[in-house]
Amino acid sequence: MTNDWVKTTCPYCGVGCGVEANADESGKVTIRGDKSHPANYGKLCSKGLALGDTVVPTGRLTHPYQDGQRINWQQALNTVAKQFRDTIDAHGPDSVALYVSGQLLTEDYYVANKLMKGYVGSANIDTNSRLCMSSAVAGHKRAFGTDTVPGCYQDFEVADLLVLVGSNLAWCHPILFQRVKQAKLDRPNMKIIVIDPRVTDTCDIADLHLPIKPGSDVLLFNALLAYLAANDHQDPEYLSKYTEGAEQALHAAHADQGDLGDLQQIATKLGIDNAKLTEFMALFAATEKVTTVYSQGVNQSTSGVDKVNAIINCHLLTGRIGRPGMGPFSITGQPNAMGGREVGGLANMLAAHMEFTDDAIARVQTFWDSPTMATEPGAKAVDLFNKMEQGEIKAVWIMATNPVVSLPDADRVKAALQKCDFVVVSDCIADTDTTRLANVLLPARGWSEKSGTVTNSERRISRQRAIVPPAGEAMADWWIICEVAKRMGYKQGFNFSHEGEIFAEHAQLSGYENDGSRDFDISAFSNMSNEEFDALTPFQWPMITKGDISLHKRFFAEGNFYTPNRRARLIPVKHRQPAQDVSDNYPLVLNSGRIRDQWHTMTRTGLASKLNAHLPEPFISIHPDTAKQFGLEKEGLANVESHHGSALVRVETSARMRQGEIFMPIHWTGVTSSRARVGALVSPEVDPTSGQPEFKHTPVKVSPWFRQSEALLLTTDDTPIHETEYWVNQRVEQGILYRMASLQGSDTVAGLLQARMQPFIGEQKLSFIDTATGSYRYAVLKEGRLLGCYIVGKRLQRDDYDWLATLLDKPLGSEAMRSIMSGKAQGSLAAGRTVCACKQVGYKTLCAAVKNGATDLDALQCETTAGTGCGSCVPELKEIIQDCAFEEVT
Template identity: 50%
Template sequence: MHKARTTCPYCGVGCGVLAEFEGGSDDPSARRIVGVSGDPEHPANFGRLCVKGAALHETLGDHGRLLRPRVDGREVSWDTALDAVAERLSATRRDHGNHAVAAYLSGQLLTEDYYVANKLFKGFLGTPHLDTNSRLCMASAVAAYKRSLGADAVPCSYEDIEDAELVVLVGSNLAWNHPVLYQRLKVAKTRNPLMRVVVIDPRVTDTCEIADLYLGVAPGSDARLFNGLLAWMADRRKLDNVYLKRHTRGLDEALEAARQDDTSVAAIAEYCDVDAERLETFFYWFASQLHVVTLYSQGINQSSSGTDKCNAIINCHLAGGKIGLPGAGPFSITGQPNAMGGREVGGLANQLAAHMDYHTPGAIDRVTRFWSTASLTPTLPEQPGHKALELFEAIERGEVRAVWIMATNPAVSLPRNDRVRAALANCPLVIVSECVANTDLMPYADIVLPASSWSEKDGTVTNSERCISRQRGLLPPPGEARHDWWIMTEVARRLGFGEAFDYHHPAEIFSEHARLSGFENDPDGEGYRLFDISALAGLDRAGFDALAPIQWPVTERAPHGTPRLFEDGRFATPDGLARLVAVRPAAPQQPLSESRPLRLNTGRVRDQWHTMTRTGRAPRLMNHRAEPFIEMTPEDAERLGVEEQQLARLSGAGGDYVGRVRLTKGQRQGELFVPMHWNDQFSGNARMGALLEAYRDPLSGQPEAKHGAVSLEPLPCAWEATLLLGCDEDPGDEQASQAPAWCRDTAYWARIPLAHGQRWQLAGSPEDTQRDWLAWVQKTLSVPPALWCDDPASGRLRAAGIEDGKLRWWLMVGPPAELPGLAWLDARLAEAAGGERLDTTLRRRLLAGCDDGAADAGPVVCSCHQVGQRSIVEAIRGGDSSVEALGARLACGTQCGSCIPELKSLIEETTSQERADAHHQVQPEVVDVS
């Protein structure tokens, strides 16, 4: 057994991972990764790992992978595919100009992939239209940092969170979206009893478990809140006037803008819809502490005024001198593993390369000389290109006629993805580099290129604290899959740019990237750029492979990296002074109306990632939230006529969304929450992006994904059913990127991977009331029913198909609330079900769906140890009334800790219910003796 160090490919925490593999210590083709654990030496996580990271080895394997290139729907050789890419790109440029070509990249790419793409498209194809899905999560934070601090430079490190006296979480469900960082904060709070945590969020999330103060603000009110904080600090002489005078500009303008609205605590509290006393408590805590870290993420960024919201936060830190110190600073938490690395090389359309943009004096000439592109006609573009939404609108208009999409799925993730899909359908050339065979994007691809994935890719990523880590290639790509940088260099050679793209290893690309970061970058001269890793430019392959995690800048002056920025008060602006920015709060652009009266919030769930391309391959990650859902308050549910677990339909700007209702007291009335992950591979009508209008921040171009406007109605259903299929059961005429025909005519379907098969959750339309289920399975499935139990009066049925002593399928017609725990049935799909003779006991067990005496454990709460809700509640009722006691009995909460807030909620709910039951159970007898 061997272990190798690499980095997790999920959120922006950038956890180090130890991959454990069997065989092939010298021959990667003979290796098999059998487990992963946290790297105790990595500074991001020190051995911690969330459930998604811990399940990485469960997402591997050739099944479902894209293994060969395709051109116009036919599998072809790599030479044929690469020739087609080069020829069609050349034809597009010849006939329509360089600006008719574009690329759309992803924070899932490694820095080396990103670098080659940016150099190819901007430097040699002459088009500025190269953008990335980082636009959807981090663009507003980037724009705000540049506007205020002079560079896209997060000033803090994770240690600052642990050193802070006050940590403010704004628009960030850290417990679910960045679980390891949340656990670090939680431990730090335990060690420092004086630390306070404030959570500002419209939803009561699991992050609130450690909150000393919670402000459940109205959606979109963040800028007014932080403007009010700035004015409150000024009015009560809580500003750091010495710091402001020496190191900043713009205070008067920022205060003037803030005071255009009523800055009294009462007025701000009314606008934000929070308690005035709690609001003033937050103001007092923030103003009174020097060591304050404000963590913010998509709840701030994904807004039509996201840049202003970020700057309102930064203003307060600058005004109080709470930056450049241990335990202090505005800290945007990155959403993807390499969103920052992509920005370092120029992966956004308004960037050029190495943190230079089109408006940086001398930047175009500098990059032209470094890349030796002066002989090209035309040379580098002179103006920024289309940002993400603009790019697909340009495709829709026919201005961009060729787009190369890498490692992302805009057919799902972008707002108004109905229009995105129509634009791609009409685009003359769509090239897709992808690792998975079937995604929602594939039907629109003219050329499909099989790419490598995690455990195969080899290069670097940069996390939220500017830490560069190695993501190592441990396995060979399956089939004919290739690395993205290799694919692009081969295309570049066919386009005549071979000399500039003569790379044979990612170490060579990284070295060139590092040299460019230091090229004409004098810390004491004009044009100084904060991003500089030139001290790493001399790494050879061995040095690159051994590269330990390090935070940039990495220079001759700081050869061991730089954990914290701006400690000397000098910023990356031309005069070295930070800018306080005048912020005028703006309401969300997606207005509520009589036809769409409900405010929609969107986001991630604990155990899933993006569009589930990777996490959907690990069955245990599907157990916590198995189906698309709609969270709402019990009061709204009653008003709208829906109940817990009932199916409901949302209607929005560009389509509908169907999910199960989940009732929660943590949601504000009149507001809903839906997850971002589901797509047409996993459900028939659950694309979050279809509900959103394509509003965006005018500065950053980031879409307003947190402020949709929708209507809700119950989904009429004649029946509900659950169908389990073994891996070897033919689901029908399934085609690429399409569900089987037998579920396309249903009112609702969802596919839920199991360890040994697939679960299909189905619901019938109101017209489908007379379905003969036994006839349906005879017609649809390859194995006829071997046993069944039918109750026509109630509409209930259970049936099973068995062949050669093995369970092939299992069907229950009835609401999913009646399902047993499916683990026992899942196991039966993988083993003999009892031979050809089925005795009465086995028949009863199969139809019941569980072993004799087995209890349904309920919905999974702890994904690490697969512990269900009913098992936990039973243990609580048996006396295990603490998280520690539950962990000792059931192991829940003892690994990644992500489920601990949910465990605490179950303890509180169960013990409260027991007290109420006890109160009502014994009533004193009243005797009338009059």
């Protein structure tokens, strides 16, 4: 290891944690938190701590390819430029499109947007950020006149009441959860309310949980708005000086509820207890320092924008905005979703927070010296792929994202790409569901190789710096875009030689003809040199004056909104049912989201074996009574079907779920599983204003899948396996662990796996067969090290076999050999499934510690070290203490 620690930024969620990284001579990367970064002050979650494990050559795209054949960069760039140029010449600028990503850096985003809107002359550039926070953007613009997040992370800690709506902060933004948890320990009188249909780990620190029906947020916040007004909790001075529309918003709120005075009726409509509803309203009314944090549970809806405005209305009515501990706060899902918003990466935005107005179009065209300017919004994500399917978009360039997995109605997206004349994909990973459909593949640099900037959810811009040399011929996204642009004839606008030059131009545009009428302004960096860019430290915008060291900036405490009359608007909103409701054929509601240790489609986190151990299989979480109603067994397999597609996943029963609802993670793909893409199930309906899809409310049906056998295959062979109807692969140390199930018997499956083991030449083979029980176990060793093994049986319990993941290509002792042949963990291998990813502590180890007297959290952490890393597993540790103590008593 060298003494050179590189300051960079975590590439996962929108918290934007500072990271310090050190690469040794072999390229191995060590990670630690950056104690000086204002987002995390040195703390990292399990995913951040495991970043070093993902900087590996496994699966990398290292060279350009065309139709499966390796080509050089000149050929690749010329081909992309010619195909796009020819398509535009033949069919017009709207016949091409870019679909980009919150994984891009701001400089990449900037030149991509400039190419499409300023030179191609089409706004057909949209981003996967459309799927996570575009409803918040639209809500901000309706209320504030621009896409402004008013507050900062400090508000989470200094609020006296923190309301978390549709946000599982503990799993999706763990470092903010830890900050909030510590704030509550420091100030026990601080109150936390969680509004979520599920009982999530975030509820661990909540004083009150409102498990409202999915999609009923507008009804709840309209009821709150009316309650605040009826009980004299308005701020008349703030309303009169800085806002408009309060009367209309209150009229809509009254109309939404019918009998205003009957909170019992409202509680019934919301599906919650009246006492909880009353407590929530009274707490909100009585507490001045209220921060309301909302995320995908609000945004991912056909009424997402109205939900956002219903929340903002309550803060504007009470004047609780822009001061410490007060305000609505949208927390984003991706590391640079905010940066993409700033440069205009959404199809309905122009650039630098400017809209498609005549003045703004003329301003940006002049600044860019644009030959052909887009004059109206382009196709948003779902519409973009619909237009592709219809033949209107004939060439598409997809960057750093996997829409065949992540978009709703994903099978239709796949069909659209198969139909498209020319598909380009830039990625750092070679094999994804989307790269499989590309005509041209362009190798992009990965997180550890990139240099540029990102903006987190509190408007803080940080540097991402390269840690290791690029893999193979991988190039920066901004360079690839600029080189294609030049070959299309646009050299004058894309003659950049350093990412710092792009950032400086972006900063210049933010201040160009900006007399305070636009919120986004970082013009202090307009003349920044590349050396100054390289040394840039985190800062929060706006940054108009160089040297401004303000750490926590807020908007709107004294008005100054960005509407034409500089007043905020309270927006009248009305509760609407989700686009598709349950029926006799599809009686359950599907909710989708993240799990604790994985990220998006697992192309990065899936490389870290320690992150795969906690929840290694795709699953649905379902209430035990609902599971019983539909004939599902715990740890069995279930078919899940919607109007649009199907999935085959494990069944996890949990009393934390509402009856009649299921939850399914978003992470598994066609590369990592046989049939577990949640996007294939999700309805393609979108919010009419934002275009954001409704990922939280898809009607589905479930039925048991009666497998005849199950199997595990541990192998160093990367060759994909599709021998069984159900399979999922899990990256482990030195290889892959497959979990399988089949409609065929154990003997047939064992025969198929035996054939897979033939290429291994080992000096020792271990075999066990019991035809009476349908049990088959087989292992191949060479020089005492395990090359591969399989275990086949009629039923295999997951918790009993997690130890397999630790054995590959290691010297095996007698304990491990006995475990493989008996099919049951022996001795030290009997730790059970991993609960704490940071410290690698298993379930059975924790249970044993509880039974030996570690019956409170402090004692369990001291005994096992679990929960002493990022702390994300602490809620689960508390559950284990209760469960194991209960088992001991009974």
